[in-house]
Amino acid sequence: MTDDTAIPELPRAIALAWGAVPSPQRGPKREFSLEQVLDVAVDLADADGIDAVTMPAVAKALGLTAMSLYRYVSSKETLMLLLQDRGMGLPPGSVSDAQGWRSGLEAYAEASGAVYRRHPWMLDIAITGVASTPNNLAWMEAGLAVLAGTALSREERVAVVLQVSGHARFRALVERGYADRADDAGEQLSGIVVSEARLLGRLVTEDRFPELHATLGSGALVDDSFGNFDFGLARLLDGVAEYLSRSA
The missing domain is CATH 1.10.10.60 (Homeodomain-like)
Structure with missing residues (x-):
């Protein structure tokens, strides 16, 4: 046994x-x-x-x-x-020094993204389970510590930290892909985005993809003044705040 x-x-x-x-x-x-x-x-x-x-x-x-x-x-x-x-490496002091859980998670996401920008090759190492090395556990500890004063359960805190970590990793993955493509083509990133929109314009018809067609027509896909990932993180944290409010 x-x-x-x-x-x-x-x-x-x-x-x-x-x-x-x-x-x-x-x-x-x-x-x-x-x-x-x-x-x-x-x-x-x-x-x-x-x-x-x-x-x-x-x-x-x-x-x-x-x-x-x-x-x-x-x-x-x-x-x-x-x-x-x-x-x-170890999480920076900006995470633990932040005032409030929301600012702490924003700092956590920014710091995570900075690691991937500094070492983009880390995105190529597969995630095969819960990290059990000291620096990785220090990051998990930092994220959980940010949420320590909230009414979230232990399980909920882990879930939130994983969501924020995943958001930062996916953002870094997408940004690296576009940056590599721009480097290979010898173009500015904005040029790659415009080229993509033009290509989609040839493929996306109003009858088959009405919403995507309207989105392309509005210029939303080439609007570099709108931070897609910043917006996504903010709405994720809004959801946590709403959940805490309802739980209270």
């Missing part, structure tokens, strides 16, 4: 992230700290994307042999997990 109360053993990659793996007592002394190894990996990813981060590439950048790197991280999967946590 399975013991549901047993505390699971930490996977080695998670233990490494938490500094819970003792340094080997035998063998040659390590030339670098794990943090230095990860900083080199971050630099490679910032320069050339996540695909540039391979065990041989990190080893070469450090002046090590590929086999020597395994003394620091045991696999590519471990490297990716530690790299993501290193790139995430």
Whole structure:
């Protein structure tokens, strides 16, 4: 019978992230700290994307042999997990310093977006479950702390933080896609948006897509004075505020 109360053993990659793996007592002394190894990996990813981060590439950048790197991280999967946590960093003070839960969540969304703008390759690392590395958990803690004074239940607070995090991630994903496309085409972002609208204008007929046709005709898709994502976040938080008001 399975013991549901047993505390699971930490996977080695998670233990490494938490500094819970003792340094080997035998063998040659390590030339670098794990943090230095990860900083080199971050630099490679910032320069050339996540695909540039391979065990041989990190080893070469450090002046090590590929086999020597395994003394620091045991696999590519471990490297990716530690790299993501290193790139995430700790939440800034703007989140905890904000006055009120709404301002706190706005700061949380902005800070999350800033991480993705600084390290866009992080969007290419798949989400496979609840993050269990220290920096990722610090972000979850910061979001929950913002909501600590509200009447939301524990479950509701988690749900709200996940929604805000997801909004920030999706926004960063869309913005990166447009920015990459503009770079590839050698155009301004506004030019890409106008080109898209013109293409849609050829495809969208009034009889088949009446609402989209009217939207195109209004110029809404090329109106850069309207912040779609800012509007979306504001309405999300309006919904939380309304829910709190009704609950009270």
